Amino acid sequence: MLFGKLLPREGNFFELFNEHGHQIVEGARAFMLMIQNYNDLDLREKYAAEVDKAEHAADRITAEVNRLLHRTFITPIDREQIHGLINAMDDILDLLQDSSETLSLYDVRSIPEEVLRLGELSARCCERVQHAVSLLPKLSQPQTADAAVKTCEEIDKLESDADRVMRSAMSKLFREQEDVRELIKLKAIYEQLESISDRCEDVANLIEGIVLENS
Template structure:
């Protein structure tokens, strides 16, 4: 009887999905920024706004974790998952801050390709997170995790090519330094996505 009166599960899955939605919105704004579509400052401000919302959802998950008696899966996994998801949005914001700091206003084909890869990666994170409330979807989740890891590898290869192109073709040392930094932060987004996929894989393996 006591167990039935204690708080259960709460809105964890709803909050995971809400956070993932902010992540994808931010990734779309970043891709538009790199494509040179619309007002750059509007895209940067939109990214900042999504980061604030995502951070609020992260805090809500942590607060819910403290007051919930029975959680859908291990408490540490919930904490690590939402923290890893929040790292993705923070990394997207880091790119926006970097291009502002370095006054970058034009982007190479490599940068645009990386931005599109990060968007694809974030969309798959959103998809895999949406399946967490039903372990019957375990095969789909594991397949999506592999796709995320593949995209991370693709982005890493594009980053290495981009930096190589910079050193071979660009004569302005300061520009090389600034753009190299932007490329590295862009690639970090997919690294963070891969971290989420690892947490999801762990949750699935412990639950099925």
């Protein structure tokens, strides 16, 4: 009985995943609002600060998950899965923050339609990531496991859409942009934005693996 009392419990990993997912969505929405209102400097700075706030909050959650892993003997899913998932989720917000900062550092004056489109796809991917993560505590239920897999498939499709948008954007950029500096700036931004959906797909792949092993 004493050993049972001393044995560290499972902890609140799923709650922390869900909180992190919430910050991902908050960061993605703030990024979208930033690029949609880019010509308004005050709003641009306001929403960029909200992206930073979400990223910092997510960092704290990631650190708490890693601390909890060291203190917990029995975990609800495999320890490597927990570590891989929280860090993959953290990569999403890191890229959102990097994209926000890059627009400022590169002194981008106006937002092309392609950036808006890639940002929209990234935001939708982030929303799907949060939804998939919210289903993790109930994977033992067949309907919930199926819903998680379906959500991961939706993320995969969005990532493919982002690939197509980026290829089209790159083609247009190299055909029409005569200013080499602008070409270099926009090429880097397109690639960075497309990488957000790639990281969302990484999370989807990890969740699909968790579903297969735990449902």
